[in-house]
Amino acid sequence: MDTTQSPWLDDDQQDLWQALRTVVIALPAALDRQLQRDAGISNFEYGVLAQLSMAEEATMRLSDLARVSDSTQPRLSKVMDRFEARDWVARRPDPGDGRYTLATLTDGGRQKLVESAPEHVAQVKRLVFDPLTAAQRRHLGAALTRIAATVREELD
Numbered sequence: 001m002d003t004t005q006s007p008w009l010d011d012d013q014q015d016l017w018q019a020l021r022t023v024v025i026a027l028p029a030a031l032d033r034q035l036q037r038d039a040g041i042s043n044f045e046y047g048v049l050a051q052l053s054m055a056e057e058a059t060m061r062l063s064d065l066a067r068v069s070d071s072t073q074p075r076l077s078k079v080m081d082r083f084e085a086r087d088w089v090a091r092r093p094d095p096g097d098g099r100y101t102l103a104t105l106t107d108g109g110r111q112k113l114v115e116s117a118p119e120h121v122a123q124v125k126r127l128v129f130d131p132l133t134a135a136q137r138r139h140l141g142a143a144l145t146r147i148a149a150t151v152r153e154e155l156d
Contacts, residue, residue: 027127034123039116044071046120048079049088049105049113058105061094065103088112 009017031043039046051068052058060068066076080103083089088109094100105113129137 030127031120031123035116035120038119039112041112041116044069045079045083046113046116048076048083049109049116052089052103052105053110053113055105058110059102061100062091062103063100083109086112 008014028043035041035043035046041049048065048069048071051065052060062076062080063073065071066073069076071079080089080091084091086108087106089103090106091101091103094102132140
């Protein structure tokens with residue numbers, strides 16, 4: 001073991017780590033609170049609806065939807081059950097490969113997303129974008145992209 005390096009974070013690293021922990025833990029809680037209050041859905045559920053809405057023909061394989069939603073397939077399956085019961089999504093076998101299941105956003109799901117978006121987007125802007133300058137947003141985007149790629153590699 002290299003004893004010349006401390007096993008601890010230095011002061012600058014510790015400050016950055018604590019700020020990141022706050023964002024990672026408190027930001028989703030704040031977004032969940034707003035979405036539950038205003039739309040009756042969680043931040044994760046909103047994200048799933050948004051991902052589907054941005055997909056070609058508002059349809060994705062569930063395995064791909066789980067990946068882009070940073071979810072496990074069992075968690076996503078439970079959400080899909082709830083969404084199907086509310087007529088927000090329709091599931092069907094993938095005609096190109098029956099081993100996969102496709103999820104398609106319904107008109108009801110799109111309407112839920114449209115109704116939920118204004119307050120949610122305002123909250124995201126207020127908490128994430130408004131406190132930063134344009135240059136800070138660019139730097140943060142570059143840094144988070146690198147961190148996200150490293151984390152995803154670790155999980156793969």
